[in-house]
Amino acid sequence: MIKVRDLHKSFNNHAVLNGVNLELLDGEVLSIIGKSGTGKSVLIKSILGLIEPDSGSVEVDGMEVVGMSEDQFNAKVRNNISIVFQEGALWDSMNVGENIELALQIKKHLDPEEREEIVIDSLRKVGLENIRYVYPEELSGGMMKRVAIARAIATRPKYLFYDEPTTGLDPVLSNVINNLIKKLNAELGITTLIISHDIKGVETVSDRVAMLYEGKVVHTCNAKEMWQQENKIFNDFIRGRMGINEY
Numbered sequence: 001m002i003k004v005r006d007l008h009k010s011f012n013n014h015a016v017l018n019g020v021n022l023e024l025l026d027g028e029v030l031s032i033i034g035k036s037g038t039g040k041s042v043l044i045k046s047i048l049g050l051i052e053p054d055s056g057s058v059e060v061d062g063m064e065v066v067g068m069s070e071d072q073f074n075a076k077v078r079n080n081i082s083i084v085f086q087e088g089a090l091w092d093s094m095n096v097g098e099n100i101e102l103a104l105q106i107k108k109h110l111d112p113e114e115r116e117e118i119v120i121d122s123l124r125k126v127g128l129e130n131i132r133y134v135y136p137e138e139l140s141g142g143m144m145k146r147v148a149i150a151r152a153i154a155t156r157p158k159y160l161f162y163d164e165p166t167t168g169l170d171p172v173l174s175n176v177i178n179n180l181i182k183k184l185n186a187e188l189g190i191t192t193l194i195i196s197h198d199i200k201g202v203e204t205v206s207d208r209v210a211m212l213y214e215g216k217v218v219h220t221c222n223a224k225e226m227w228q229q230e231n232k233i234f235n236d237f238i239r240g241r242m243g244i245n246e247y
């Protein structure tokens with residue numbers, strides 16, 4: 001379980017996170033929604049130790065990670081959490097298999113056969129076992145995203161974060177990715193945190209939804225009940241009614 005308590009982060013005197021409270025429960029899929037620029041990426045980067053919060057607490061499996069040294073973080077937490085960045089971030093000069101192997105560098109005890117087995121198995125899990133020797137430039141956007149997911153699961157993380165996994169994909173490909181996220185959660189038991197604007201996708205994939213607004217989580221609910229909520233900010237947002245001048 002990951003517990004975020006009263007997390008604050010400002011940039012140039014602008015409070016981006018202003019007391020965020022959030023729990024990610026073991027086994028669930030939690031989606032964080034909110035307008036562009038509200039600090040969703042800052043929030044997950046703070047959990048991942050990529051951004052140092054100003055104050056507050058992030059506990060991963062009972063361990064406080066705010067203030068932890070990089071060495072300690074790498075030794076105790078890093079292995080358990082993977083992220084699929086929005087850009088996918090594959091290296092053009094390496095083929096798909098080599099890109100996935102990069103993620104295994106932290107697993108130094110593996111021999112070459114074990115590495116190869118994990119690469120193939122990770123590709124199989126995203127339905128792409130035949131593209132091990134293909135280069136990123138030959139891949140479609142949806143395939144690139146699936147390779148990025150294969151790379152993220154190669155280390156067998158307990159937690160997997162996705163930063164806007166369907167942004168820029170058409171509705172059909174978005175569906176493919178959403179189904180894959182759900183499948184990996186169900187079959188591998190990966191606890192999943194998604195940042196998304198894709199409300200339809202959020203509804204089908206998530207167990208719970210949390211909305212970030214003005215630096216705080218203003219509302220959390222079960223995804224199945226998201227259309228029956230009374231919170232006005234949440235309702236306006238999921239129905240696309242949030243006018244630029246209104247808030």
Ligand SMILES: Nc1ncnc2c1ncn2[C@@H]1O[C@H](COP(=O)(O)OP(=O)(O)O)[C@@H](O)[C@H]1O
Nearest residue numbers: 011012016034035036037038039040041042043
């Ligand atoms: N490293 C940084 N330095 C300065 N400002 C940043 C940095 N990272 C994010 N911000 C600012 O924090 C705000 C929230 O950004 P972000 O978390 O990327 O939003 P979201 O992911 O919700 O679209 C934005 O105003 C952005 O400019």
Ligand SMILES: [Mg+2]
Nearest residue numbers: 040041042163
């Ligand atoms: Mg973002």
